[in-house]
Amino acid sequence: MKQSQILIPTKKEAPSDAEALSHQMMVRAGYVYQVSAGVWAYLPLAYRVIRKIENIIREEMANAGAVEMMMPGLLPADLWKESGRYESYGANLYKLKDRRDRDFIMGPTHEETFTALMRDSIKSYKKLPLVLYQMQDKYRDEDRPRFGVLRGKEFEMLDGYSFSADQAGLDAAYDKQAVAYRNIFDRIGLDYKVILADSGTMGGKNSQEFSAPAAVGEDIIVYTDGDYAANIEKATSQFTGVQQEGTPAELTKVATPGAHSVDEAGESLGMPSSQILKSMLFMAKMADETVQPVMVLMRGNDEVNETKLKNALDCLELTLATEEEAEQYLGAHPGSLGPVGVGQEVKILADEYVKVLVNMACGANDDGYHYINANLDRDFRVDAFGDFRLVQEGEIAPDGLPLKFTKGIEIGHIFKLGTHYSKQMGAQVLDQNGRLVDVIMGSYGIGITRLLSAVAEQQADENGLVWPDSIAPFDVHVIPINAKNADQMRVADEVTAQLEAANLEVLLDDRKERPGVKFADSDLIGLPIRVTVGKKATEGIVEVKIRKTGETIEVKVEELVNTIQ
């Protein structure tokens, strides 16, 4: 591919709102173009990376026995009314009307759609187990889309769903998906951890997240140098002495159907410190079940957030106290709480009456009050009373090793759904004994476009992107230093032809730009190997540079392919 014929709009400056290195570099390197906040165009280079990731996914899904198909993104609201999520999903759900005033949504995920398909297509256990997947754009009206394509309002997801007539079928499908996910992330070249997540509706080890450690990660991974790794909500429920599996199981049941109760509740708050709020609500709910009814106090000066908080509370079946009740409670417990601001304490209180009190300053969404990268225990303390508290760094895990904390980007999530959706939507099959049984489901997701950010976060340097071989948009960047020099162009064409004959993908910088511009762009674009064709072209010698290490060697043209491969 000739660089003069492809669109790579590189930039010297990063957009002013780009906090994350991956965001800065993907824009500067001409990979992505922001159409609107959280809505991105994937330019030719990024699109090639996405296609490569999709191909890796296709191969691994095939190995795991999963079958690809495609659902619509535009969905009738009725489907989501059946599952209950039309109301409970929260503010992230895009709701719209058609010309006949019928309700529709833009799909943020597809449990309902696949459950309906099963209900209407499969009547017997003999057709199961089945694992279906798609790679499709999802729509979520994220409150704070950020870090470039890491958190978008439209993003591409691999979402898969398994269906079986018995638990063993679910377990087998889940395990195969877990292996496939590891293979996918290994092949992509990411550093990641497999962590325990909410234990869900059936207890036990039935939800795991794949999390890529990175400074901009919005999740807290709690892990040891041994085998243990979990997200902080899960770790808290495991280590704080509160009923272990029971509580989160209940939580999932009363909250939104599916995996994401605590998660989505916290998220629908749309607070930048979502991790903290998630944990607070989580604990509030635990208190609800282990102590007494819960009172959550919010003093909002922002209507939008108040609505969001209410949604989140509904989702957890917590009650929102009136302003009056709150004042009363505060009056009886002077000084127990103040509005939450940067550096101030958040307290969750419980006494014999009670009462978990969470006071959130909605001003936190004002400029200058964002809890960017807020870290529990460092920036905030949660004081808990009774038998619940948050897990601490340094605590000893079951494997005898001290817990460590790190930030991570959620890149994938697998989940044993059980019969939640099939019950709700009437997806049943006849089993071996001719009895109707609810189909047992699992759901599995990877953020395909988010992977670009995760890789860039982990591997970019101050000069630009650095792509792993497996997903680089091209394998080799061939750069004739002077495109007006006939010898250099001839050798560059020759080199390109040789490399292509060896099945390598080549981007040939045929532009009549200054060498400085070409090299700077080349570093930004970040292909694994650069071949520079310069003065020694007439002697048949070119320079090979490895983007990742910066290592440079001179190579004879005829030895180039062997050297590179």
Ligand code: ATP
């Ligand atoms: P998060 O906690 O980051 O909001 P989630 O738990 O809501 O993610 P899931 O519903 O589990 O996301 O969706 C499966 C995968 O889709 C996630 O693991 C993540 O990689 C990706 N994903 C979710 N939301 C977004 C988004 N707004 N932009 C890009 N990728 C996303």
Ligand code: MG
């Ligand atoms: Mg999540």
Ligand code: MG
């Ligand atoms: Mg989310």
Ligand code: MG
């Ligand atoms: Mg998730």
